[in-house]
Structure formats: C-alpha cells, structure tokens
Amino acid sequence: MSAGTLDKNTTIDLRKKHVGPSCKIFFSHDPIKIVRAKGQYMYDEKGQRYLDCINNVAHVGHCHPDVVKAGAQQMEQLNTNSRFLHDNLVLYAQKLQATLPSKLSVCYFVNSGSEANDLALRLAWQYTGHKDIITLENAYHGHVSSLIDISPYKFHQLSDAEHNPSVHVAPSPDVYRGKYRADHPDPATAYADEVKNIIEKVDKKGGKIAAFIAESLQSCGGQVIPPVGYFQQVAKHVREAGGVFIADEVQVGFGRVGSHFWAFQLQGDDFVPDIVTMGKPIGNGHPMSCVVTTTEVAEAFMSTGMEYFNTFGGNPVSCAIGLAVLDVIVKDDLQGNAVRVGRYLVSQLEKQKEKHSLIGDIRGCGLFVGVELVRDRVKLTPAAAEAQEVIYKLKEQHILLSADGPHRNVLKFKPPMCFSAEDVDEVVQKIDHILTEGRRLRPEQSTRSSTHQTRQTRQDMKPPVRKHI
Amino acid sequence: MSAGTLDKNTTIDLRKKHVGPSCKIFFSHDPIKIVRAKGQYMYDEKGQRYLDCINNVAHVGHCHPDVVKAGAQQMEQLNTNSRFLHDNLVLYAQKLQATLPSKLSVCYFVNSGSEANDLALRLAWQYTGHKDIITLENAYHGHVSSLIDISPYKFHQLSDAEHNPSVHVAPSPDVYRGKYRADHPDPATAYADEVKNIIEKVDKKGGKIAAFIAESLQSCGGQVIPPVGYFQQVAKHVREAGGVFIADEVQVGFGRVGSHFWAFQLQGDDFVPDIVTMGKPIGNGHPMSCVVTTTEVAEAFMSTGMEYFNTFGGNPVSCAIGLAVLDVIVKDDLQGNAVRVGRYLVSQLEKQKEKHSLIGDIRGCGLFVGVELVRDRVKLTPAAAEAQEVIYKLKEQHILLSADGPHRNVLKFKPPMCFSAEDVDEVVQKIDHILTEGRRLRPEQSTRSSTHQTRQTRQDMKPPVRKHI
Structure with missing residues (x-):
C-alpha cells in the first residue's frame, strides 16, 4: 500500500475529486492531516502534536x-x-x-x-x-x-x-x-x-x-x-x-x-x-x-x-x-479520571468566567463540558464569531476544540477519557490568552450590552465548524 | 478476556437471555459454534471443519x-x-x-x-x-x-x-x-x-x-x-x-x-x-x-x-x-478463480440436473449460483421442504449452504472467492448423495406432477432458514 505518502495538496485534490462535497472537513481553508494518534494526542504529517479536546469516539484514548x-x-x-x-x-x-x-x-x-x-x-x-x-x-x-x-x-x-x-x-x-x-x-x-x-x-x-x-x-x-x-x-x-x-x-x-x-x-x-x-x-x-x-x-x-x-x-x-x-x-479508572479532571476543568473555566465576561455559562458532568459564549450576560446574545475565533486560534496553537449548539457559540469539551490536569492547564491558559487578546483588540465587546445580530464569522473562518462527532 | 471458553449450552443460554429474539441463528435446533476460520473453511469448538459455501462477506477468504x-x-x-x-x-x-x-x-x-x-x-x-x-x-x-x-x-x-x-x-x-x-x-x-x-x-x-x-x-x-x-x-x-x-x-x-x-x-x-x-x-x-x-x-x-x-x-x-x-x-486472481470455479460448479450441477428431476434450474455468474428445486419441471412446484432437507443434511456432513427465494427453494452458492474445484466436488457429490437417497425414500416424488401445496418443512427443520447474508 502506498498509504501515507501523498503530499497534503494531493490529498486535498483527491478528496475534492472523489469524496462527496457534503462531507465537510475541519478548518476547510487549512485542514489538518493527521497521520497518527496516541491517548489524547494526535500528530500531523510533520510530527506536530495536537491536544485533542473533542474526539469522544476515541473514548479510552486513541489507539489504546x-x-x-x-x-x-x-x-x-x-x-x-x-x-x-x-x-x-x-x-x-x-x-x-x-x-x-x-x-x-x-x-x-x-x-x-x-x-x-x-x-x-x-x-x-x-x-x-x-x-x-x-x-x-x-x-x-x-x-x-x-x-x-x-x-x-x-x-x-x-x-x-x-x-x-x-x-x-x-x-x-x-x-x-x-x-x-x-x-x-x-x-x-x-x-x-x-x-x-x-x-x-x-x-x-x-x-x-x-x-x-x-x-x-x-x-x-x-x-x-x-x-x-x-x-x-x-x-x-x-x-x-x-x-x-x-x-x-x-x-x-x-x-x-x-x-x-x-x-x-x-x-x-x-x-x-x-x-x-x-x-x-x-x-x-x-x-x-x-x-x-x-x-x-x-x-x-x-x-x-x-x-x-x-x-x-x-x-x-x-x-x-x-x-x-x-x-x-x-x-484505567477512566470514570474516576472523568470526575477528577472534569471537576478541575470546570473549576479552571470558572476562574476564566470571573475574568472574561464573554463566558456566559459553564455546564457539564465529568468530561462532557460546555462553555457558552455570550456578548451580554443578561440578554445572552450569542457570541458565535468569538467562539469561532477561539476555535481557530486554538487550532493555530495545536489544540482541537469545537463550537456547537443552535447558535454555534458553545465550546464543547468531550476529550478522550484519559485527558489530564496538565491538558486542562494547557487549553485553559490558551483560551485565557485568546480571550484577553480579543478584549484588547475589541475593547467595546467585553462591556457593551449588544442587541444587534450575531456578526458573521470572518470570511476565512467559513464555513463555521458544524459538527457532531 | 474470557472469550471462547464457555460450553456450548452456556453460550446458547446467554444468547437467549441477552440477544434480541428476532436475531435468528442458523439451524436453531442445533446451532453451530464457530471459533475460527481460514479461507473457505470454518471450524467449530471441537475442531470440526465446515466447508463454507455461503459467506459472501468473507469475500477474499476468512481471515486473509x-x-x-x-x-x-x-x-x-x-x-x-x-x-x-x-x-x-x-x-x-x-x-x-x-x-x-x-x-x-x-x-x-x-x-x-x-x-x-x-x-x-x-x-x-x-x-x-x-x-x-x-x-x-x-x-x-x-x-x-x-x-x-x-x-x-x-x-x-x-x-x-x-x-x-x-x-x-x-x-x-x-x-x-x-x-x-x-x-x-x-x-x-x-x-x-x-x-x-x-x-x-x-x-x-x-x-x-x-x-x-x-x-x-x-x-x-x-x-x-x-x-x-x-x-x-x-x-x-x-x-x-x-x-x-x-x-x-x-x-x-x-x-x-x-x-x-x-x-x-x-x-x-x-x-x-x-x-x-x-x-x-x-x-x-x-x-x-x-x-x-x-x-x-x-x-x-x-x-x-x-x-x-x-x-x-x-x-x-x-x-x-x-x-x-x-x-x-x-x-490472488479471484475474478479468474470465480470464472473458472464458477463454470466448473455449474457444469457439475448440470450433470446433477440430468440425474435428478428435482433440480429445475441452475443459474448464475461466477461464484454466485442458484439451484432451484421443483417437484415438477413443468408446473415448477417449489420443492421447499426438499431444499431444507438438502441444507440440513449437508450441515450434518459439515457443509454450509442455504436456501432462499420467495419459496425458499433455491439453493444459494456464494462462497468465499477462494473456493476451489475440490470444494465443488465435495459439495456436489454430497448433494448427489442426498438427492439420490431422498428419491429412494420418496420414489413417487421424482416423477409425479404435483399440484398440491408445498409440503410443510419437517418439524425438526423449523424455522426455515431465512437469510440474507
């Protein structure tokens, strides 16, 4: 078999030619080619590691x-x-x-x-x-x-x-x-x-x-x-x-x-x-x-x-x-791990909520956690574009997270069940940084009570990641 | 894991308890427990070999x-x-x-x-x-x-x-x-x-x-x-x-x-x-x-x-x-094999047709062959009970074949594609023997022009094998 030997553009071209166009890919403007995975980590063709916060299918860890x-x-x-x-x-x-x-x-x-x-x-x-x-x-x-x-x-x-x-x-x-x-x-x-x-x-x-x-x-x-x-x-x-x-x-x-x-x-x-x-x-x-x-x-x-x-x-x-x-x-006591790491994840996210008004709600049980982003904590105006921005910036930093819900403004954590406290620290720190940076660039957002429509996602972020893995 | 260690009756009892009763088993009065398979052969828990004429899913041979x-x-x-x-x-x-x-x-x-x-x-x-x-x-x-x-x-x-x-x-x-x-x-x-x-x-x-x-x-x-x-x-x-x-x-x-x-x-x-x-x-x-x-x-x-x-x-x-x-x-040139062995299978079955009037039609391409059993070659009275008898007697002789079609009177060959001429000889000889024996026991059947309803299958053959693997 010659699997695993194509350059990325060839893979993309062949996919366009032979795979149904309704079958969407993550980050379609710059998709990720994953060639191996272990536990809660996935690796691209260059050996770059990604922290996987979303693959609930790889339940007990990739390739256990x-x-x-x-x-x-x-x-x-x-x-x-x-x-x-x-x-x-x-x-x-x-x-x-x-x-x-x-x-x-x-x-x-x-x-x-x-x-x-x-x-x-x-x-x-x-x-x-x-x-x-x-x-x-x-x-x-x-x-x-x-x-x-x-x-x-x-x-x-x-x-x-x-x-x-x-x-x-x-x-x-x-x-x-x-x-x-x-x-x-x-x-x-x-x-x-x-x-x-x-x-x-x-x-x-x-x-x-x-x-x-x-x-x-x-x-x-x-x-x-x-x-x-x-x-x-x-x-x-x-x-x-x-x-x-x-x-x-x-x-x-x-x-x-x-x-x-x-x-x-x-x-x-x-x-x-x-x-x-x-x-x-x-x-x-x-x-x-x-x-x-x-x-x-x-x-x-x-x-x-x-x-x-x-x-x-x-x-x-x-x-x-x-x-x-x-x-x-x-x-591997994965239920115990889900309790412990899930609780730690929620506690760390709660600290972010105190810091960033964009975080409207944190809810979850074990390693199933949602973070709902809103532009206004009273009117609950969905912060869909901001959620997309978080997802895309995390991806640039090699962390896989997704946003879903009817307004696509809920960050979804559902990682492999071997997810660790260190992984929590890594992803939460990066979210903190992205939200802090976003507030610096758009200072009006963190305080205003927005009533206007959810902004369109930026052109390079389209189509929004609509997923249900 | 403790898989593969239960005695057959325990397997049967657990299946009755925990598997949907609509999920039928082959030969329900005496089902087969298969523990391994290779090519066109399957083996039960006692090491008995079965010739597989039906598993079209194990296309290139079991466990290739x-x-x-x-x-x-x-x-x-x-x-x-x-x-x-x-x-x-x-x-x-x-x-x-x-x-x-x-x-x-x-x-x-x-x-x-x-x-x-x-x-x-x-x-x-x-x-x-x-x-x-x-x-x-x-x-x-x-x-x-x-x-x-x-x-x-x-x-x-x-x-x-x-x-x-x-x-x-x-x-x-x-x-x-x-x-x-x-x-x-x-x-x-x-x-x-x-x-x-x-x-x-x-x-x-x-x-x-x-x-x-x-x-x-x-x-x-x-x-x-x-x-x-x-x-x-x-x-x-x-x-x-x-x-x-x-x-x-x-x-x-x-x-x-x-x-x-x-x-x-x-x-x-x-x-x-x-x-x-x-x-x-x-x-x-x-x-x-x-x-x-x-x-x-x-x-x-x-x-x-x-x-x-x-x-x-x-x-x-x-x-x-x-x-x-x-x-x-x-x-493995499996298409070539399907042509050659399929042609040989049909030719050997045609000889049986000359010998046994119960065989009404032989049709197929490659390793997809049907043998329709009828009690009367003019009226085409379906020989469903006889088809079941062939299937059950072959099973006793460790050959897996099935019968299907609206009247359940068509013997279906669709074996793994590595099926050989020797396998053809084995199954056709045994069918010949079963049909010869059946004619000896029910001499009237081979000549009469039956117009009455298809006989019920014998009690011990029920339920008829209705399958679509």
Whole structure:
C-alpha cells in the first residue's frame, strides 16, 4: 500500500475529486492531516502534536494498546456474522447489560448510532402500535432518513413541506437559554409539562405517541444538562399515552459523565428508559453500536415474525473490541479520571468566567463540558464569531476544540477519557490568552450590552465548524 | 478476556437471555459454534471443519492475512473520523472509482449496506425532488426503516396499512418462474415495460418517480439473473420520468460474477447506473460500505447546505482494509478463480440436473449460483421442504449452504472467492448423495406432477432458514 505518502495538496485534490462535497472537513481553508494518534494526542504529517479536546469516539484514548490487541487477535481468528454461536457476542451482551438497570436486558448489535436510533424507532413503533414521535428542539439523532425526520438540528434546513407530520418538537430543557431558566421554581416540571401538552394536542388530532426520544445530555444541541426529574416526569406522561422513552446515549454514555456509567442515571435511580441506544465510544473508533431494551419490547418486536439481521452487527471482532473497551474503562479508572479532571476543568473555566465576561455559562458532568459564549450576560446574545475565533486560534496553537449548539457559540469539551490536569492547564491558559487578546483588540465587546445580530464569522473562518462527532 | 471458553449450552443460554429474539441463528435446533476460520473453511469448538459455501462477506477468504495485517497496522497508528485529511480515504476512493465507469466518481463512505441504500434514497430524493420509488418483487435492500419500506422480501409480512404508498413493486425479471419466461421472445423489454406501466400509473395519480432500485442480481429474491438489456430499458423509462437508477451491489459486487467487477456490467457497457451501493464483501467482514454517484447527484445533495457526516465512515482503518481487499482480489486472481470455479460448479450441477428431476434450474455468474428445486419441471412446484432437507443434511456432513427465494427453494452458492474445484466436488457429490437417497425414500416424488401445496418443512427443520447474508 502506498498509504501515507501523498503530499497534503494531493490529498486535498483527491478528496475534492472523489469524496462527496457534503462531507465537510475541519478548518476547510487549512485542514489538518493527521497521520497518527496516541491517548489524547494526535500528530500531523510533520510530527506536530495536537491536544485533542473533542474526539469522544476515541473514548479510552486513541489507539489504546489493549483495544488494538483485542481487535487484531480476533481478526486473525474469526470474523463472521451472528447466525453462528460465538462467545464474544454473549459475553459482551452480558457485560454490557451489567452496566444497566436489570430491566434493560436485551441487546441488538448494529454498526452505528444511526442504525441504533433507527432500530429504536422500529422497536417503539412495533411495541406501541403508535406512530408519532416527540423529539427535542436542536436534537441530532443520526443521518439515515428516519432520523433526519426527528433531528431539528438537521431538518430546520429543510422546507416545511419536507417535515414529517408525525414528528413533534418539544422545547430543549435548557435552563440557561431555554424557555424556563435557572430562576424558574421548577424547570423540570415546566419542561415536562410542555411534552404533556404536545401529547394532548397530538391526541386531539387523532395521533398516538410511539416514543419520546432524547439524548440523555444534548450534545450538538449545545451541551444541555436537563434538570433532574425531567426525564421521570416525561416518561410518566409518555407511558400514560402508551409510548416509550428512548434514551440516546450515543455521544454521552460509557462513563463520560464520571459519576455514572450512563448519563440518564444522572436523573436518579428511579428513572429507567424503555430503550437505550449507544454508539460512538463503544468501540473506541471501531464501527459498532447497540440498542438495549426490555424483554417486553423485544418480544413485541419478534411477534411480527420478521427476522432482524444485521450483517456486521455483533461480529466476533466488534465484540472483542467492545469487551476490551469495557475492561479498559475499569482498569484505567477512566470514570474516576472523568470526575477528577472534569471537576478541575470546570473549576479552571470558572476562574476564566470571573475574568472574561464573554463566558456566559459553564455546564457539564465529568468530561462532557460546555462553555457558552455570550456578548451580554443578561440578554445572552450569542457570541458565535468569538467562539469561532477561539476555535481557530486554538487550532493555530495545536489544540482541537469545537463550537456547537443552535447558535454555534458553545465550546464543547468531550476529550478522550484519559485527558489530564496538565491538558486542562494547557487549553485553559490558551483560551485565557485568546480571550484577553480579543478584549484588547475589541475593547467595546467585553462591556457593551449588544442587541444587534450575531456578526458573521470572518470570511476565512467559513464555513463555521458544524459538527457532531 | 474470557472469550471462547464457555460450553456450548452456556453460550446458547446467554444468547437467549441477552440477544434480541428476532436475531435468528442458523439451524436453531442445533446451532453451530464457530471459533475460527481460514479461507473457505470454518471450524467449530471441537475442531470440526465446515466447508463454507455461503459467506459472501468473507469475500477474499476468512481471515486473509493481508487484510488482517492492514487492519491491525492501521489500528495501531490512527483511527479517527473523516473531518481530518487522511491518505487512506482518498487513495481508497480513487482505487474504488477506477473499477467503475468514469461518470461514477464521487464516494460516500458509510458503515453498512443499509446505511448505503438509505443514503442512495436520500441522494435520489434530493437530486430529483421526487418521492416515489420503484422496487422489485422479493427485493431486500436492508434493515433500516426506509429500506423495509422498499423490501417486499420483508414488508410482505406486514399489514397493508403499513405499506408506504410511495413505493411501487415491479415484477422480478425472473425468466425461470416469473411473468415472462425464457420462452418469451423478448423478456427484457416485457419486464422493462412493466416498469414503464408503473411510471405511467404513478404519474396519473400525481406521483413522481425519484428512483428505481434493484440488486444487479437478486440475491434473497432467489438468485435471479435479469435478462441483458433490461436495465438499459428500465433506466431509459425512469430517467425520462426524472428519476435515477440505483444499482444495489451490496451482495454481488467486487468481482463475484467473475467476468466483471460489478454485476451491473453484465448488462453491457452501454449501461451505467446513477448511483451504486456496495457493502458486505467490501471489507471482508469489517463493517464498512460505500455509495458512489455522479458529480451532478453529489452537487444536488450538497445544495441543501446540509452536511453529511458519518462518524465511522471512511476512517483510516476501514480504508486500509478496503484497500487490502482490492489488492487481494487482483493479487490472488479471484475474478479468474470465480470464472473458472464458477463454470466448473455449474457444469457439475448440470450433470446433477440430468440425474435428478428435482433440480429445475441452475443459474448464475461466477461464484454466485442458484439451484432451484421443483417437484415438477413443468408446473415448477417449489420443492421447499426438499431444499431444507438438502441444507440440513449437508450441515450434518459439515457443509454450509442455504436456501432462499420467495419459496425458499433455491439453493444459494456464494462462497468465499477462494473456493476451489475440490470444494465443488465435495459439495456436489454430497448433494448427489442426498438427492439420490431422498428419491429412494420418496420414489413417487421424482416423477409425479404435483399440484398440491408445498409440503410443510419437517418439524425438526423449523424455522426455515431465512437469510440474507
């Protein structure tokens, strides 16, 4: 193979020629060519190191030797479909189940978060016999057609005629910028009542709710942490209407929140979803994914007599890799690290907030942290261009961070789980420097109460980094 | 890891407990536990060898060392998403493109045939602005919800109310059992005219055709080889209506047909689809897949401004594996082998046809061969129970074969491409023995012109093996 030998411009030219133009690249005016990675560091073709604050897929660290070894050894032995018995499949299902409430006991192995969420919808439709889906504002659940339908993050770009009339959008439970904020006496109930209202409206029009789906913490939607108790109340309303609760853990599961293995567990032990979908970190980059549900839902799905077969899903290599990832999370105490380093990251960012008025909000759990930039702390005017500037200047200094949310003004931290206190110091110091420098160049910004529209990003920063890795 | 150490009953029990019951296993009354595989052979936990006549996914042979090495080496170096530049991605896209007509130049890398076919529909909908899809009788295109909608192989199990009204089913171009047979003067035109009629009916009802989709050779549908010229005529009708032609090569691509790299090329050089989807064999078992289309379709898809991002699609490990598979196909002359061994297989089966009246038809190209069993060569009464008996008796003799098609009476050969003449001798001899024995036990069957219903499969053979690997 001649891989790894092209000069960068040739790589760019070939990509333009042969890769779909809808497939965007980071920093398109000056993209990065990464040739190797280890832990939380990536290296370009010149050997330059980048600190990776964003690759939540490389969960236990890029190229973790235990994961690589498990995959390579199994590839040598056998890689076939799940129509044959194999121990890796059942041992992995058993081990994964052990991280969940006992009621969630039946697994379906698939290849991607998109396949998982689509299957979750199929399970919900079949189990309930209903059709309507409630999703959250700014949600992103995947790229297959059924999921574009339930992803306002995507479908807001389409015309009204293209919206699926069976999909209903509830307000994002965002207590910083949303409809009910931190000063509300009971935002959990207020947001859950919005879902209840939708159910009632759908009912009046003759619809029936099949499912409510939400990420346990909204990621692309702007690192939103729903108020505790919200999911319990939503689940109550949805189940009373005959629907199920689907928790999408594709971005936030596998211990990222530190204190718990699954982010939905932050809501309390009294909350158990009917269906959980997982993906990205599950195989540390290997294409695999899973849906877990109850025996009741699984049996209803079987009752049609329609077989479910997924060619690659649950193959021995994927399961060997999945098992290794679960082992490494424990062995390397990555949940403990997420608690400690996440807490340190938030504390260091809080100091920056005291210093820079551009920082409006810091929120997160473990190594899932959002920093919302605003031009005015009262009016919450989104500082999208400034967020882009931070991202681009960090990139020049070899740190990878991204901005997301509906206004693209939320800096998103979701690094490999081996991220260290030293890494926190490095990135926070550089953010401090960039914000200080920015204030020096645009002194009016730090104090004014801007009411005008978010400025366009600078020409050389376009297109804005819109991402959901 | 404790993988590979459970006794078989424990594996079975854990599978029942933790794996979705809709996920069927081969030979469910006595499933096979496979622990390793090499080339065209699989081995169970006792070291018993099985000859594999069915795993088209293990395309260049199970655990091919070049593929394993390419995957393992890249896993050690880097595995990240396609938002960073990487040579593997562009070199692979370039090499894949070189196997296709030059017009098909833009690739989208995804994780499964289902993701590929769903994306193909999205491309077609966006490019044409139309909604209606024409699919073939007995077609199977994948397991995500949009594809169940276009897969009569699956949706015939659903109630009428669940059928998507924008999906229209054309007759399968099956010249053995279909509407127009080998004795028809021009079955290609006759079948294409059926598609034309559907387009006219849809048009009258105010619908608009977005795409016609078909496997280049129907696989689950019963190893159907469409008459030459059919695709050209269908494409003409569909394009005149503003739609596109999607060729699904997920099961049959990558040189399986021997004479050509892609099965659609069997129709002649004057036929070029607008979109080609590929999967299964592409990574020899690694979860990966691809959609290739024209610059016109790709640009229309981009024009919405909606990014297409696939977390795992086109990652450096998948592309390294994809490159290795392409190299091995050439290096090991697997297309040449498919021509030679496929021809020998058909010739040996033809001799069996002379001997056993149960064999109604033998059809295929390269190492994609179907043997249709019938109780009556004039009435074509499907011999489904007999097909199951062959499959089960072969399994007892450690040969893996399957039966499919709408009547489950077509024996499907689609082995790893390293299948040898000796392997042909082994399986054909055993089929001969089984059919001879069956005739001895049921002498009336070989001569009678049965008009009664296909007999139920024997109790111990249930459920019938319904598969589409």
